[in-house]
Amino acid sequence: MTAAAVRGAALAALRARPRAVLRLAAWSAAEALPALLTGYATARAVDDGFLAGRPGTGLAWLAWLAVAVVVGAVGSGRAFACLGQIVEPFRDDLARRVVDAALHRATGAGGRPDTSAVARLTHQIEIVRDTLGGLVMAVRGFLFAAAAALLGLVSLAPLVAAIVAGPLLVALALFGAALPAMVQRQREYVRADERLGESASAALAGQRDVVACGAQDAVAGEVGAQITAQEAAERALARMAALRSLILAVGGWLPIGVLLLAAPWLVRRGLSAGAILGALVYVSTGLQPALHTLVQGVAGGGLRFAVTLDRILATARRRPRPYAPRSAAVPRRAPVAVELRDVTFRYGPAARPVLDGFDLVLPDGDHLAVVGPSGAGKSTLAALTAGLLRPQAGTVRLTGVPVAGLEQSTLAALRVLVPQEAYVFTGTLGDNLRYLRGDVDEAELAAAVDALGLRPLVRRFGGLSAPVDPAALSAGERQLIAAVRAYLSPARLAILDEATCHLDAATEARVEAAFAARPGTLIVIAHRISSALRARRVLIVDGSRPVLGTHAELLARSAAYRELLGHWQERPAGHSGTSLTSA
Template sequence: MNGVLRFTAGALRQRARPLGRLAAWSAAEALPALLAGQLTARAVDEGFLAGRPGVGLAWLAVLAVAVGVGAIGTFRAYACLGDIVEPVRDDLAHRVVAGALHHSTAAGARPDTAAVARLTHQVEIVRDTFAGLVMVVRGFLFTAGAALLGLLSLTPLVAAVVAVPLAAGLLLFAATLPAMIGRQRAYVRADERLGTEAGAALTGHRDVTACGGQEVVAGRVGRQVDRQAAAERALARMAALRSLSLAVGGWLPLAALLLAAPWLVRSGLTAGAVLGALVYVATGLQPALHALVQGVAGGGLRFAVTLDRILAATTLPAVSRPSPAEAGTPPSPEPSEVPGSGPLPRAELLGVSLRYGAHARPVLDDLHLTLWDGDHLAVVGPSGAGKSTLAAVLAGLLRPQRGVVRLAGSPVDGTGPADLAARRVLIPQEAYVFAGTLRDNLRYLRPDAADAELAAVVERLGLRPLVERLGGLAAGLDPGTLSAGERQLIAAARAYLSPAPLAILDEATCHLDPAAEATVELAFAARPGALVVVAHRISSALRARRVLVLDGGRPRSGRHDQLLAESATYRDLVGHWHGGPDGNRAELAGWAGSTDRRDGADTDPKWIDSLR
């Protein structure tokens, strides 16, 4: 619970001014608690018992005025509450979103669906219970404090008689709080486990019925029901401790005062003062203590447990802060060489295996692959062969069950999103364009890019007609008005500007015509670093220095002409793309001419794929 205390204390410190206003109006609200006993004593002693009812009514009229002032204070106190509570809710919502994005984009992570529950349900619980906690705690402090001051004004002896059992009740309640928090946490966890188990049973009820597993599933859900019921009973038993605290702190002072009344009168205390003391206890201390115990034991426990779960689920790892000179600048890519160690490959897959499910066929099975600076690899294969899976593994978005993935010599496991972004850039099939200017979209991965650099990239990737149609770099974009191909062009230019040395195009040009696709791929091939293209057309394979064929069996790597001779899967793919087993020879010959400068690449040891 240390994190809860730190978060709450920090939230209150940041809102000192609204808290000051709340305290001022709470003091006004506590005015009746401060004056009730004193004015009652004067009304009795100086008015009704003295035979002057008019004086007694006058003192009661003063009390009525004080009650009116207290009502105004209550109204204004609640008006101040929003300035304290709503920023806390906003901070939590920001924390939940940031934590969900971090955990969902970390290497090997999956989307955090529980973040929706934390954002829409748990954050609202924290907001509501925090508001209630603030009100009951400040209400007790001001009301009980005012009542004790009033008792002191009557006589210190009466204040001592009341304060001792009140303090004992508070200490008893404080001693039981850790146990109450533990019971509340156990109840919340049991409730969550029951919801998870019941949801899984309902989702798969057809399979359960088909397999005859009704009794097994019913037993599992039933055990969670029993655990949840036991946790709820344990939580209910804590109500007895709350009642004991209230009895000691709230009712015992009243009983003690009544029992001590004859002795107090013999000691010189007036009947009005005794009645005033009873008013202070019955209308001030006792209701304030009851509200505190019930509020803390109810909403306070939900606040502590729910906030603790949010903080635990959204904790971000510590990251180093950039220097002021580096602020706003993306991390620079790591060098391709380390002094004394020789060149580093841009990416390595060492014995990588991945399957979707314990009993599923491996999508990648003991795959070894090395990519160097200047490498241009096309990945081809039938649908479902694992092309996009390979792209996600290379990018560090999927964690394999076996093997090691390295980018620029560093393992992907444990690498944060910022460091991954410095090593690779992935352009998926469905390109993302956000509302804003075209310049903002292009600079997203390179905020410091000058307009001259943007213009050069626009020309290099063939975006000039699109830029002119949109109205220039400063033009605002409405993603809904752009075609899929236009969005892909913008995403490709954005990725080209990225400092990452490894570019991965996962069918990122599938909505472009062949000429535009060739322009984009050749531009990326000439870009420093390495390029991986999940091919959509046979022309992408012809432009590449190497082709990797995935077909669910042992992958094969080589040049286009080699694979035509050696891989039946590749021949089938070429025939499918071009409507015949040999394809369109004229087109193939034309595209092959564009790769003459790469002839002999596979004879270089650095280009030999280590597929085994």
């Protein structure tokens, strides 16, 4: 990422909320009213009031100044209220980017959870939120306060305004020229600090090995080099702080010195004592604090804002577009729906393979039940088929297309996976059901609700437009909602990974029958052995070589299948069947 990207993101946040920015500007103008009047009212109170022997007039001018201060206080309070309308939506947008990017990486083919996303959500985004607020307030405070003070100086004496504006412009030019170097020094300091932490942590974690190998001097030298680098970065950052002090002296203190030195000459040119006092008030209470706020705000919080936002934008890609399976480029339907060739998968380099040289071919329209004991690899097979895991060897194809590297939109158009832990999001019941197919018509939606047995829940909620509280749903209700959502998906391959384990046996049979009648291919990771009796073919995974066949074929060929079936048949009548947990 670049500074231009950070600047563009910040400006986009302002452009996206023009009304809030205009309200902030209006209240900032009210807040700047004391800065506009303080020097002028002071000059008039001195010249027209106290020095002229009219204390009432002087007090009247000061009273007007007090009124301006009250108006400024109100404006300041309202400005902070408007600030939230700018900063909070920007924070929410960043949070969405981080979450979407983390989900994209975790759910992509071969993806893994992004644990650093938690740090970005809980720490870095809050830094950006706070520093953006401070940066906006510092910049707009300087602009309005400096403009008000300069206008006030012009109203007193244009010559004095010119004398004061010169050093101020020089200071702003110096600050603008030094700002890129300040950003770079801040970034180098953060990186040096991170490298030192990593080096020290590695040395401490491997302390026994270091001592055993006699590598103390080498490791100490490596850590010492990182300490030296961190020290150099901190010294460079301190030099930037000294430069900021110089800029403040040029823009804030030099005008006061120039005014004091030029006071006799200004009096000879007809400038009154009140006008000189008012000019000093403008500089000391208006320009100087405004410049100090700008420099310290931008060079302090602004640098933290730039560096932290740069890190967030570098790791959080643009928010993926929502699923649009009907418009996605879906490969032409092939006779073979699923093909796994010589697939090997293990959960670690030294782990026993869950699948080793595994082959599976499913024609389009097939109905497969996968059964086996816990830990045998059933859910692993489902994740490999769905593209959520990537095998160490072999290929996985859906409709002839290799799954590895496919974008999520294409995968979503090819297959739909319903896991054991069904996800229901906050929204309406209809929104949950239409999530994978937003253009479904009411008749087809109603038919799906009836086919899978969701109608009683729809009635209890009061219709599809009723809001859903996921925490108030039972596990079975969540599974049934997720099943209807998947049923409506245009993907021709449906994978039910113990997706009905919280449903009763009758409802499970109804759901599987509906999916079996749906156009396309069905894979059921069985929770109950009864799912095998409903399938056209059965794959038994029992830790050895998986065996594929019809129910009758497996009864003849597989002792493990006969054992599973026998256990189920020996249950008392009415029992829901043997439960087989996921691998």
